Amino acid sequence: MLSRLPVPDEGKDYEGLYNLEGLFANTPSNWRRLLTDPSWREAVAPLLRGKTEVEENPAHPQLLRRLYATELLEFVVQQRNASKYRVYQNGHNSLYPRFAKSGIALDYELRDSTLYDWIHNRLVQCAFGREQQKLFLNTKFFWGWDIWFTMERGGRHHRFCWRFLHRDIVQEVEVGAELRLRVLVRSHEMQGKDSRAICDLLLSRLSGQRVIIRHGER
Structure with a gap:
């Protein structure tokens, strides 16, 4: 789904990724939000048509490609606290559980x-x-x-x-x-x-x- 997000306009980023609670959790409440949120419509539509393969887009920013084109998300979804993982932007793009003192740098x-x-x-x-x-x-x-x-x-x-x-x-x-x-x-x-x-x-x-x-x- 992340690989099908549209390329953002120049100077903009994927604000919906940051601090989004439960983004990486395979829970009914998370899927309900993703399926009904208009900002995710373009990415969700191919999934509903049965297209589940990853389609890497070289025009995507590094942050997005590192999330969906590596083994990183596979690691995250296997964690018991996957629902707590968020993408944070505070001068650097990082991925780590909420309230954790450390995590994974996404732009290094x-x-x-x-x-x-x-x-x-x-x-x-x-x-x-x-x-x-x-x-x-x-x-x-x-x-x-x-x-x-x-x-x-x-x-x-x-x-x-x-x-x-x-x-x-x-x-x-x-x-x-x-x-x-x-x-x-x-x-x-x-x-x-x-x-x-x-x-x-x-x-x-x-x-x-x-x-x-x-x-x-x-």
């Missing part, structure tokens, strides 16, 4: 696909089970906002964070008796690069080139 495809490749090529390790983050099996989605990972280099393990708000990669370092975050790779420097090129850029910065200490961040 570069971060998630890059980390996925690094993990499966054994270039880095993620601290799954800690700091409320994990990688969903068979997907490239992470649960959590700031994603922490470690890399071994020169016989040492270096700890990094790919940040949710700023989208850059920082390294955790000791400054005297304190832990600080040192910016290594800015978000704009990663645009247009593949996972290997971003890894090479990170390694070059780890060698001591162009680093900035962000005092007071933790």
Whole structure:
């Protein structure tokens, strides 16, 4: 059904997706609303005619395509609290249960696909089970906002964070008796690069080139 939503006018978004209670629940009350709401009429009509296959539309915004063209919704509908999942827009598009402290970022495809490749090529390790983050099996989605990972280099393990708000990669370092975050790779420097090129850029910065200490961040 999501794959059949019309492409929004320029400058507009799918406001009906945000904070909509029970959107991902297979309940009578949710279906009643979707079947009778005029804003969903164009998407519901093909279902009533028996067309249930997904038809990916390249003109759809990334948010919508990541919802219906990945394994993400399959994961959500299998949760006991699927009815509590909502799409939120607060500077970033995210998906998580109501009142939860963490969730899934929907507009961080570069971060998630890059980390996925690094993990499966054994270039880095993620601290799954800690700091409320994990990688969903068979997907490239992470649960959590700031994603922490470690890399071994020169016989040492270096700890990094790919940040949710700023989208850059920082390294955790000791400054005297304190832990600080040192910016290594800015978000704009990663645009247009593949996972290997971003890894090479990170390694070059780890060698001591162009680093900035962000005092007071933790």
